[in-house]
Structure formats: structure tokens, C-alpha cells
Amino acid sequence: MPEKYSRRNFLRLSAALVAGGAAAADPERAKAIGYVPEKADEPVRLVKGYCPFCQVRCTYHARMRGKKILSIVGDPDNYWTGGAMCPKGMSMLELLDSPYRITEPMEHLPDGTWRRISYERAVDMVVERMREVKAKYGPKGGNRVAITMPLWDCFESEVAALMALRTVDCVHAMPPGETCVSTASNMLGSMLGVNSGSCKVDELLNTKLIVLWGANVNDLYPPYTRWLKAARERGSRIIYIDPRKTRTSLWCDTQLRPQPGTDGVLAAGCIRYIIKKGAYDPERVAFQVEDPENLAKYSEKFTPDYVQSVTGLALDEILDLYEAVASSDRTIMWLGGALSRQTNGITTTRTIILIQALRDNLIGKGRGMLTFQSGKPGGGEELVDEYFGENKTPKMNFRRLRMAMSKGNLDILFLNSSYRRNPDAKGVRDAIKKVPFVVHMGFFLDEESEVSTLFIPATFGPESQGCGYGNENQVAWREKLVEAPGSCVPAWQFYRDIGRKMDPERYPDFKDPEALCRLMQQKVPSWKGITMERLRSSSTVLWPIYEVGGAERAGSVFTEGKLLTPTGKMACADRVFGDMSKWDYPKGHPKAKGSKPEFPLILTQGKQLWHWHQTMTNFAKSIAQFSNGRFVQVNPETAQALNLHQKDKVMLETMMGGIECWVDITDTVLPGAVFTPANLCRTTPLAENRSESICNILPNYWDRISAQHNCVGCRLRKL
Numbered sequence: 001m002p003e004k005y006s007r008r009n010f011l012r013l014s015a016a017l018v019a020g021g022a023a024a025a026d027p028e029r030a031k032a033i034g035y036v037p038e039k040a041d042e043p044v045r046l047v048k049g050y051c052p053f054c055q056v057r058c059t060y061h062a063r064m065r066g067k068k069i070l071s072i073v074g075d076p077d078n079y080w081t082g083g084a085m086c087p088k089g090m091s092m093l094e095l096l097d098s099p100y101r102i103t104e105p106m107e108h109l110p111d112g113t114w115r116r117i118s119y120e121r122a123v124d125m126v127v128e129r130m131r132e133v134k135a136k137y138g139p140k141g142g143n144r145v146a147i148t149m150p151l152w153d154c155f156e157s158e159v160a161a162l163m164a165l166r167t168v169d170c171v172h173a174m175p176p177g178e179t180c181v182s183t184a185s186n187m188l189g190s191m192l193g194v195n196s197g198s199c200k201v202d203e204l205l206n207t208k209l210i211v212l213w214g215a216n217v218n219d220l221y222p223p224y225t226r227w228l229k230a231a232r233e234r235g236s237r238i239i240y241i242d243p244r245k246t247r248t249s250l251w252c253d254t255q256l257r258p259q260p261g262t263d264g265v266l267a268a269g270c271i272r273y274i275i276k277k278g279a280y281d282p283e284r285v286a287f288q289v290e291d292p293e294n295l296a297k298y299s300e301k302f303t304p305d306y307v308q309s310v311t312g313l314a315l316d317e318i319l320d321l322y323e324a325v326a327s328s329d330r331t332i333m334w335l336g337g338a339l340s341r342q343t344n345g346i347t348t349t350r351t352i353i354l355i356q357a358l359r360d361n362l363i364g365k366g367r368g369m370l371t372f373q374s375g376k377p378g379g380g381e382e383l384v385d386e387y388f389g390e391n392k393t394p395k396m397n398f399r400r401l402r403m404a405m406s407k408g409n410l411d412i413l414f415l416n417s418s419y420r421r422n423p424d425a426k427g428v429r430d431a432i433k434k435v436p437f438v439v440h441m442g443f444f445l446d447e448e449s450e451v452s453t454l455f456i457p458a459t460f461g462p463e464s465q466g467c468g469y470g471n472e473n474q475v476a477w478r479e480k481l482v483e484a485p486g487s488c489v490p491a492w493q494f495y496r497d498i499g500r501k502m503d504p505e506r507y508p509d510f511k512d513p514e515a516l517c518r519l520m521q522q523k524v525p526s527w528k529g530i531t532m533e534r535l536r537s538s539s540t541v542l543w544p545i546y547e548v549g550g551a552e553r554a555g556s557v558f559t560e561g562k563l564l565t566p567t568g569k570m571a572c573a574d575r576v577f578g579d580m581s582k583w584d585y586p587k588g589h590p591k592a593k594g595s596k597p598e599f600p601l602i603l604t605q606g607k608q609l610w611h612w613h614q615t616m617t618n619f620a621k622s623i624a625q626f627s628n629g630r631f632v633q634v635n636p637e638t639a640q641a642l643n644l645h646q647k648d649k650v651m652l653e654t655m656m657g658g659i660e661c662w663v664d665i666t667d668t669v670l671p672g673a674v675f676t677p678a679n680l681c682r683t684t685p686l687a688e689n690r691s692e693s694i695c696n697i698l699p700n701y702w703d704r705i706s707a708q709h710n711c712v713g714c715r716l717r718k719l
């Protein structure tokens with residue numbers, strides 16, 4: 001790698017690499033793209049690992065010959081996945097050897113060029129800055145430092161990073177949650193006492209009815225398709241509520257396609273229907289709901305006619321849903337992320353949970369709530385406190401962090417994620433630019449590196465060992481299988497090296513994730529039974545296990561037969577947002593108060609099966625083959641009204657600005673709404689995956705808990 005290189009020669013290099021051509025026919029060129037034919041004379045070993053991407057957390061067996069991974073195959077012993085894996089996971093091997101990976105630490109110079117520096121120098125630069133902050137501000141310096149976190153490569157990396165921050169009394173760690181399903185998890189927390197799903201996915205087998213409320217399971221958790229299939233084979237009916245047709249549409253029995261942003265009305269109408277029909281047990285409702293009498297009062301205005309007029313659904317579709325819910329005594333509802341990504345999401349998710357309470361479908365077999373990104377073993381912060389004591393400073397959320405950065409009140413940012421995950425990404429970028437020292441840990445020259453002072457190359461997947469966790473709170477262990485290229489370091493090592501230099505007395509000395517994991521097992525009661533032996537010999541182990549040899553706990557979390565809130569009950573209304581009768585369109589929606597008539601279409605966006613967010617898979621050729629660049633899906637009716645044709649070029653514009661797209665005319669979206677994928681990134685050398693971030697044109701709307709990505713008004717301007 002050259003000593004100094006600019007964006008321009010990086011891209012030139014990348015272009016040369018993309019021009020691969022018919023490489024496989026020519027052994028030299030085959031070598032250049034990393035194609036290694038298997039040689040039959042060396043033995044092949046199988047070693048366990050897990051996919052670093054989504055929360056399904058598929059485990060695999062790597063077929064290894066010598067020090068090389070030949071291929072990975074899904075682990076058939078994994079109960080949750082049944083051995084399946086998806087294209088994202090399969091791109092792992094390509095990404096490991098990616099020619100686009102940056103493998104040396106670099107310092108960003110004022111003239112915009114990069115200087116390669118040693119890893120030791122990089123750590124020292126961080127430590128010097130942290131010491132400066134500590135010397136200048138004392139314990140208050142903690143408020144001048146923050147980290148934005150990814151869905152980490154392993155649990156140990158997160159714990160190591162949290163401890164490194166505590167050496168300067170900092171607690172400001174931003175999980176991706178605020179841009180993910182936080183609204184739903186907060187409502188689940190306050191209403192059920194558990195801020196994730198209340199059961200595991202296999203509970204679907206005990207249901208009579210499954211409602212996938214905006215949850216695009218088949219595209220976004222592909223291995224879970226088998227759970228839906230198995231549930232249906234046992235007689236469950238699957239109803240899917242999503243304005244857009246997706247692969248989940250092919251699997252469900254019925255799909256309802258409400259106008260985007262109107263789920264709260266559909267849900268409130270369901271409560272009214274159940275009450276009018278008397279399809280509930282008053283005693284059971286009073287057992288779980290603090291103010292059951294309010295349910296009728298709050299839902300009164302949501303007559304079927306009203307629901308029809310707001311959601312755009314046909315009356316018989318609405319009544320069919322209501323009747324299915326009113327007559328099933330074993331229903332699981334699965335809250336999709338879209339509900340958390342609109343300002344009325346608090347009301348919507350609350351109302352859906354209340355339907356389950358009204359029908360007594362929360363506690364017991366075949367009952368409960370599921371969400372995406374449900375599982376995250378606790379215990380990490382307990383371990384941090386064990387070494388650093390409790391720190392009661394209130395944590396900032398990203399909204400406040402953004403403000404602190406804009407005002408010049410932040411001295412060090414560990415940008416350990418994308419910033420493009422936040423709406424108004426350009427505004428976030430401007431805020432980050434005001435931070436004098438930004439450390440980005442990553443893999444590629446992405447937009448984050450552009451705003452960073454230091455780039456630290458991270459290890460990927462099997463280049464380091466450690467625990468990964470999944471949606472069911474299952475923990476999987478991964479061995480280190482291959483050496484990372486150049487000076488790539490695992491996040492746990494980078495933060496440990498900083499932590500040990502900053503505070504060798506308190507920061508524990510662990511040599512690898514196994515050692516840190518053993519500390520978890522020794523010091524955190526809920527990890528006691530998750531021993532290394534058990535992790536190594538099983539596909540996955542369910543957290544928590546309080547005793548060595550203790551059994552894994554599956555099924556519903558309400559083992560005592562009541563909710564886990566302090567009173568065992570939930571309230572009908574939210575303290576801040578009020579009750580369901582206050583429902584309104586999400587902020588920015590063309591029909592919301594104050595919205596501009598110039599932007600009459602509803603912008604929805606989301607993820608596609610083969611891409612991992614807006615980050616790593618955008619650099620994979622094996623993924624690019626599925627991508628079609630920045631398209632916008634438009635219903636034939638809308639297209640006709642706007643005189644648009646298939647493949648036309650348009651600007652997709654909101655009040656924040658525009659992005660160039662090509663038009664795909666399809667009835668997968670409703671008239672009046674458009675859809676564009678959330679993945680794609682500006683800096684990838686692969687044209688199929690390249691586009692400005694969609695978050696550049698999404699306004700900085702929050703519902704206090706989470707940032708919003710859906711339903712803002714937009715228009716299409718023909719180019």
C-alpha cells in the first residue's frame with residue numbers, strides 16, 4: 001500500500017480491480033480474484049463460526065485446508081436456522097480478501113490526503129487526546145467523549161470499548177437501536193417489562209394466528225422462513241401487514257396493504273371491534289391492564305368506516321383481520337421496524353400490544369410479541385461496573401450528541417459505525433466535522449473515513465474469536481480461523497490497548513476474547529453457565545444460565561404467569577404521547593399538519609435481502625450482481641399520472657434535497673407511495689451498489705426515542 005494516497009488514486013486502483021473480466025479461465029487472473037481450486041491431497045477440517053451480519057446469527061462450518069478457508073457451509077445443527085444462510089453471509093469470504101479493504105492505520109492530513117502510520121502510533125495518538133481531555137476537564141471530561149457503535153463483530157469488542165470509555169468517565173455509547181426498533185422496544189419495556197420479544201421464534205409453532213405487522217421476515221431474516229412454514233404446517237394462519245409486496249407476501253396467507261403510516265388506526269379499530277363483539281375476558285384484561293375501562297373510550301372513534309377511509313383498505317379485508325384476531329386465543333404479533341421509524345410509532349406499537357392484552361394473547365403458550373433485533377444478552381455493563389464502579393451520569397442519546405457536536409462540545413468521537421444510519425445524514429456529517437478528533441474503525445474507504453482524523457482497520461468475522469449473539473438471546477462462539485491482513489486489529493484489541501494505557505490499574509488485562517469471556521463467566525451471574533466448553537461444543541447457547549450445567553430457558557418470559565412490569569400491568573395511554581385517540585399522521589407525511597403540497601408522494605424505504613445495511617456488502621462483487629443501483633419503485637397509476645416510463649431517470653426529492661434514481665414501475669408499491677432501497681453507498685467502487693445515502697434526503701425527525709426514516713413527503717422530477 002502506498003505511503004500516501006488520495007481518494008483519486010484509490011478509485012483508480014479500485015477501477016483496475018473491478019475490470020476483472022473472464023478471470024477464471026486464466027490461472028494468473030484466477031489468482032488475482034482469489035479463486036483457489038481445491039487440491040485433493042490435503043485434508044479438509046471443519047471449524048465452527050458464525051456470520052457477522054444479522055441477528056439470525058447463522059452458525060457455519062468453515063471448510064479449512066491448512067490456513068485457508070475453502071468455503072463455508074451452514075451449520076445443520078443450528079436449531080434456529082436449520083443450516084440455512086443467506087447471500088450476505090456467503091459474501092463473507094469475498095469481503096475477507098477484498099481488494100478494497102484498507103489494512104493499515106492511517107492519519108488524515110489537513111490537505112485531505114492520508115498518511116500511513118503504525119498501529120502503536122495510532123493508539124498513542126488516541127491516548128494522548130484522552131489524557132488531554134481528562135487533564136482539562138477531570139471527571140466532567142466524560143461528557144466530551146462518545147462512541148457510536150455498530151452491531152459489533154463480537155460481544156467482547158463491545159465490553160472492551162465500554163471499559164475504554166470509562167477510563168475517562170465516559171458513558172456515552174450510542175447503540176444502533178435509536179435508528180432501529182427502539183420505539184417498539186421501549187413500548188415493550190414499559191408495557192410488558194421486557195424490552196424485546198417476549199418469547200422465542202419457535203413459539204410460533206404453538207400459535208393459531210401470526211400477525212407480521214410490518215415485519216418482512218422472509219427477506220430480512222431468510223432462515224426464519226422455516227419457522228413460518230412449520231407454523232403453517234401445524235395450522236397457523238399468517239397475516240402480513242405491509243403496504244409493499246415482498247417475499248414475505250409470497251409466504252403469508254393474507255396480506256393487508258394499508259397506506260404507509262396508518263397502522264395505528266388499523267390497530268385501534270381492532271380494539272374497538274373486539275370490545276363491541278365482547279370477545280374478551282374482563283377479568284383477564286383487568287389482570288394485565290391498569291385502566292381497562294379506557295380501552296373502549298379511547299378506541300370509540302375508530303369505526304370500520306373510519307379505518308377504511310384512513311388506511312385505504314377494503315372493508316372486508318379489515319373485518320377479516322379483526323375477526324381473525326378476535327377469534328384466536330393463541331396469537332403472536334411480530335412488530336416490524338417500520339413501525340418504529342415513524343413519529344406516530346409510539347401510539348402504533350402501544351395499540352398493537354394492547355390488542356394482545358385485550359385478547360389475553362401475551363401470557364402463555366403460543367402467545368406473545370416478537371420484534372427484530374430482539375436478543376441481546378445482558379451482563380456486559382455489569383462487568384464494566386465490576387472494574388470501574390457505577391457511573392450514574394445520564395447517558396446522552398444521539399439527538400443530544402449531535403447537538404453537543406454541533407456546538408463544539410465534543411472533543412473525541414469514536415465513529416465505530418456508519419453515520420449514514422441517521423436521517424439528515426449530511427447534517428450529522430457537518431456536526432461530526434466540528435469534532436476535532438474522530439477515530440473511525442472500519443473496513444473500507446467509506447464516507448465515515450472522509451470525516452475522520454484516524455482510520456483504524458478492523459478485523460472481519462473469522463479473523464478474530466469471540467461471542468456473537470442473536471435474536472433469540474442465543475450466544476454463539478467463533479474461533480479465529482485466519483490471520484487478518486496487514487495491521488487490521490479486532491475492536492476488542494484496539495480498545496483494550498487504549499484502556500490498558502489509560503488506566504492499567506482498573507482496566508483488566510485480557511489477552512483475547514476467550515479470556516474476557518471467562519471473566520464474564522466468573523463475575524456476571526447470568527453468564528456463569530455459559531462456559532467455554534459449552535460454547536465450543538454447541539451451535540448456540542441461550543443466555544442467561546445462572547449455574548454451570550444449568551438448563552437453557554426457552555418459551556415465554558412470563559414464567560410466573562404475569563407481566564414483568566413493577567405492577568404486573570400496563571397502562572392504556574403513554575405518559576407523553578397520550579392515548580390512541582390522539583393518533584395522527586407521522587410527521588412529514590404528505591397528510592400531516594404543516595406538510596408542503598409540493599411533496600405529495602409518500603417516501604418509504606427499507607432493506608433488501610442481499611444487502612447488509614448501507615455498509616459492508618456494498619463492497620462485495622458477489623452482492624453487486626443482485627443490485628440494481630438506486631431505483632425507485634412507482635405504482636403504474638402514479639407513473640401514468642406523472643407520465644413516467646420504465647427506466648426513466650428522475651430526481652427523488654424531499655424538502656431536504658434530491659437523489660437521482662431510475663424508475664421501476666411495479667404494483668409492489670401502492671399508488672401514491674414510492675419505495676427505494678436503504679442500502680447503497682457513495683464511495684463503493686462497484687457501480688451497482690453506488691448511490692448517495694438515502695438518509696441525505698430524510699429529515700431529522702425523532703419521536704424522542706428513535707430517529708425516523710419513513711413516510712416523509714416526496715416528489716419525482718423527470719430528468
Ligand SMILES: Nc1nc2c(c(=O)[nH]1)N[C@H]1C(S)=C(S)[C@@H](COP(=O)(O)OP(=O)(O)OC[C@H]3O[C@@H](n4cnc5c(=O)[nH]c(N)nc54)[C@H](O)[C@@H]3O)O[C@H]1N2
Pocket residue numbers: 054055088180181213214215216217219220221241242243244246259260261262263336337338339372373604605606607608609610611612613614710
Ligand atoms: N437483508 C438484510 N436483512 C436485515 C438487515 C439488513 O440490513 N439487511 N438488518 C436487520 C435489522 S438491524 C433490522 S432492525 C431488521 C429490520 O427489518 P424490517 O423492519 O422488517 O424491515 P425494514 O426494511 O427496516 O422496514 C421496512 C419494511 O416496512 C415496510 N413499511 C414501510 N412503511 C410501513 C408502514 O407504514 N406500515 C407497515 N406495516 N409497513 C411499512 C416496508 O415496505 C418494508 O417492507 O432487518 C434485519 N435484517
Ligand SMILES: Nc1nc2c(c(=O)[nH]1)N[C@H]1C(S)=C(S)[C@@H](COP(=O)(O)OP(=O)(O)OC[C@H]3O[C@@H](n4cnc5c(=O)[nH]c(N)nc54)[C@H](O)[C@@H]3O)O[C@H]1N2
Pocket residue numbers: 052149150151152153154157176177179180181337415416417418419420421422441442443448458459490491605606607612613614615616678694695709
Ligand atoms: N435510511 C435508512 N437508514 C437506516 C435504516 C433503514 O432501514 N433505512 N435502518 C436502521 C437500522 S434498523 C439499523 S440497525 C442501523 C444500522 O446502522 P449502521 O451503523 O449502518 O450498522 P452497521 O452496518 O452494523 O455498521 C457497520 C459499520 O461499523 C463499522 N465498524 C467498526 N468497528 C466494527 C467492528 O468491529 N465490527 C463491525 N461489524 N463493524 C465495525 C464499520 O465501518 C462498518 O461499516 O441503520 C439504521 N438506518
Ligand code: SF4
Pocket residue numbers: 051052053054055056057058084085086087088089090221222223
Ligand atoms: S446475514 Fe443473517 S441470515 Fe444471512 S447468513 Fe448472516 S446471520 Fe444468517
Ligand SMILES: [Mo]
Pocket residue numbers: 176179180181337373
Ligand atoms: Mo436494526
